[in-house]
Amino acid sequence: MSKLDFITLEVIQNSLQAISDEMFAAMRKTAMSPIIYEVLDMGTAVTDGHGNLATSGAGIPAFVAVLDKAVQRIIELNQGDIRPGDVFATNDPFFGGVTHLNDVVLAMPVFVEGELVAWTANIAHWNDVGGMVPGSMSNEAREIYQEGLRLPAVKIVDQGQPVRAVMEILRANTRLPDFLWGDLWAGVAAVRLGARRIQDLAAKYGKDVFVQALDHFMAYGEEVSRRALRELPKGKFYLEEEQDDGRIFKVTVEIRDDRFVIDLRDNPDQHEGPYNLCRDATLIACQLIFKNVTDPFSTVANAGTFRPLEVLTRPGSVFDAQPPAAFGFYYEVEIRVYDLIWRCLAPYLEDRLPAGHFASICGTVIGGPHPDTGRHFTIVEPELGGWGASRYSDGNSALFSGFHGETFNCPAEVAEARYGLYVEQLRLNDEPGGEGYFRGGKGIVLDYRVRSDGCFLTIGYTRSKQRPWALAGGREGSPNYVEIFRKDGRREVYSQVTALPLNRGDLIRIHTGNGGGYGDPRSRPREKVLEDLKNGYITSEIAREVYGLEV
Known part of the structure; x- marks a missing residue:
């Protein structure tokens, strides 16, 4: 095993951050839609070979937090069929898409010396992916089938070559095919660029050193979180809050020296319309508030950062919706649970919230x-x-x-x-x-x-x-x-x-x-x-x- 020194560690970690940022810049410069190139409704990240978040790239924090979960589901559903040059797409909350069908994740495996060592990934809002109304988001949707084209963690580029059948299905299921096409290839260009940069980085320092560096930095992320946990007030904190539609959302937060537990099990059943979250989306809201109250100022945010966090949900509830639930306005539910936890803790953490x-x-x-x-x-x-x-x-x-x-x-x-x-x-x-x-x-x-x-x-x-x-x-x-x-x-x-x-x-x-x-x-x-x-x-x-x- 190659020796790993702290200078090399720092160089590799900062290089990974730079790679994520360069992916972001490439996507921004080449996308067709202003929602991407002006508003920056997107995110980029790098994971390790198993889909664990290695570095949080640029973009919307809640989007960056999608990408590790999406990659892990892509790996699960495509075991034995992941090769150099492949690019996968998912937008379905039941297949790693996490959010709603408009937000499309593209992910590319990175191989070094024949070993899968990392993934590059991005997510962006596509203006229209079909469905019952232009823009694909309808308050009247009752099932996910009404919200547009579903991409269940499928391969769209096979060993460097576009999968023509999938590409044509994409173009045929949008009211804005030119914009979709431009945004798609901007995303593909970004993950390809990131993959090349990672291969260069691993070649420079050696594959083993590169893999060790990822593991080490995740361990450091966990250490930072656990140290911060010890400084927070301990106990159980409870809040229930009425929502605009009359439903009552409830949360219990337990803070211990070694654990931060968020219990959302006692909440309403999933919404009959598009105001639902899958479990991974709920987890993201919890990760954001966890980072806010433990270590808001450092740039460390990786898989290790969130190891002390435990989130409890009930399948079939609004925070853990089951098929065929609709998700078009998931983001309003996600910010509701984020704000619910924030409000629960704010009276005890007024110096932070x-x-x-x-x-x-x-x-x-x-x-x-x-x-x-x-x-x-x-x-x-x-x-x-x-x-x-x-x-x-x-x-x-x-x-x-x-x-x-x-x-x-x-x-x-x-x-x-x-x-x-x-x-x-x-x-x-x-x-x-x-x-x-x-x-x-x-x-x-x-x-x-x-x-x-x-x-x-x-x-x-x-x-x-x-x-x-x-x-x-x-x-x-x-x-x-x-x-x-x-x-x-x-x-x-x-x-x-x-x-x-x-x-x-x-x-x-x-x-x-x-x-x-x-x-x-x-x-x-x-x-x-x-x-x-x-x-x-x-x-x-x-x-x-x-x-x-x-x-």
Whole structure:
């Protein structure tokens, strides 16, 4: 066995991170869809030969956390048929896809000296994979069969050659074949690039040293987590919370010196529609909050990091749904359980966790004929919102959710050119909500003016009735919702709607929530209230009625 020194360890680990980042950059530069190249609704990672996460690459944290689970399922379902040059695809939660059918995972095995030593993988949101509505996400879906084309961990490239039959099936099952084709090959290019870089790295330091380095760094990830666990308050913590639809979600968290146990078994049965999670998706939400409270600042996040975490679910429940459950709006359930655990622990970890944020992806799907070209377009984007205040400061304004992470909003110029919509305003939300000694961050108000007849809107927002929660006497935040102003003057309000017809001249106004406040608003310093008023964060009515300031 080759000798492994700490300098070599560090070089290999940083090289793996650089490889993940380079894969991300290659995919971003070559993808067809703005949801990928502008919003960055994607993720990349490298695993070891068994599918254990070796390095968390760039992209949405919850997407990166999908990739090890997807690779492990691909290995399980393709034993004996994994060869150099292969590329596999999955998008099905029952076959390692974890999320919903729009999010497609591509994975490639990496062989060195005839041994499978690693996998490169990526995931990205594809605009349309068939199903009952454009954009493939419907609040009305009752089974996964209605949501689009399922890829059950299948081979799409066989020893370097595309599997023509599978490729043609993909093209035939989308309303946007050019975009799907471009996004597909961008993903293939990224995993191939990563595989070459890993082979070069292993050749430079030796296969045995490379494999040892992966094992060593995972052991280090476990050590970091266990050390952090010992510093947390110990005990059992319980919370139940009503959701927008009236269901009650419950969680028990037990923190021990050597274990972090999240028990979600006592929860409702799986949803009759598309608001469900598979067990792996629930595990991801738990991994995110575990990382948040144990070691939020270090870059160490691999398979070893999560070894002290234990997650308990009940098959057939909303957090462990069974076939043929639908998953189109899985992300709203995933952020609900993430926020549920956050809220459960926040009163005991105020130095680490702020008050509740807008806590919704606010996924917005708008489509129809482009007014200039006549071609069908589909815009798919998450929205920015307000974060909760902490015991140290006001909350941040106009950021993506803690679940969604490293993404960007689509620039107005791109939206207007690619989608044929006018962006008429983007401003901070001045609605009441989130007041406190430290106030919650502000959500946004975003207007899209429709330019064509025959367009549509699909949304599935949560935190529209049950608002972002506060801490220490602060006020809860404001809701997430969408207003439609018809050109004839009618006003409609939605938080969930599927393929709502829109025509030229209609206005879509998106409101995202302000985060929850921290502490008694009446104790907020006068100069800070005046500054908020001057900057337009609050109205004079709020300054007077909530903060007690005469203006």
